[in-house]
């Protein structure tokens with residue numbers, strides 16, 4: 001995805017239209033339950049283990065960050081959760097907020113299970129901001145007036161008021177990622193999956209978007225699984241940080257951040273607090289072990 005245009009399935013993932021093979025029966029306090037998850041790719045006939053047994057419970061309404069060395073399987077994990085890839089072994093269960101009614105099974109207007117935000121700008125160049133944000137709703141057959149009514153507050157929440165009629169070529173990179181964020185929230189998915197959504201942005205834009213993401217998330221309390229290279233970003237955003245080992249990806253440790261930094265959270269306050277350095281040090285110590293001997297990876301984590 002990062003080096004090419006999105007595939008049709010990836011496009012469907014923006015809109016929450018991919019039916020992941022997830023069992024809707026995890027206990028309510030657990031939004032996503034992962035058991036014995038493994039993924040093996042075949043590369044030129046040789047097996048490559050990307051994930052080597054992940055057991056994990058992500059809580060309802062949790063902001064869950066995943067950090068780990070490049071190639072440890074973070075994107076693979078997210079793609080499996082999104083239904084874009086299938087696991088080699090293991091089981092994923094997601095609890096539905098509202099059970100799908102038996103009388104209304106699988107209609108196109110059904111609330112999507114997930115929506116994915118990718119690193120690269122994945123908005124349609126020929127659609128204005130409003131229609132990009134409304135893409136998933138349109139795909140689910142929601143009439144025009146209704147979908148415009150739904151998207152309007154999200155366009156505003158991501159700071160694009162006044163740009164609803166603008167086309168993507170008129171927007172900066174940061175504004176395009178705002179469109180992706182608004183689209184994902186407007187879809188009202190049960191879980192939001194984000195794969196390094198701000199990695200390609202400059203530092204200032206990243207800070208502003210982190211702040212806005214925290215604010216929107218605090219209003220909606222969606223369950224988010226957020227992959228990032230940046231320890232800094234993980235600390236600022238997350239309730240818990242899962243640190244993964246180098247490939248094949250395993251869970252190295254899960255660090256509780258919600259205990260340390262209360263909500264609502266201000267990025268500046270978190271970064272200037274004495275505990276920040278302490279949490280950073282703990283995560284970095286875990287990651288450092290994994291990237292030693294891979295100097296090309298060292299820099300990307302401390303950015």
Ligand SMILES: Nc1ncnc2c1ncn2[C@@H]1O[C@H](COP(=O)(O)OP(=O)(O)O)[C@@H](O)[C@H]1O
Nearest residue numbers: 041043050069070071072073074075076077247
């Ligand atoms: N479609 C694929 N086919 C073969 N190998 C893949 C494929 N996707 C990912 N991999 C391999 O799986 C491993 C994990 O990749 P990925 O999940 O993209 O890592 P990360 O997102 O943590 O950088 C890497 O070694 C990568 O080369």
Ligand SMILES: [Mg+2]
Nearest residue numbers: 074075076195
């Ligand atoms: Mg990745």
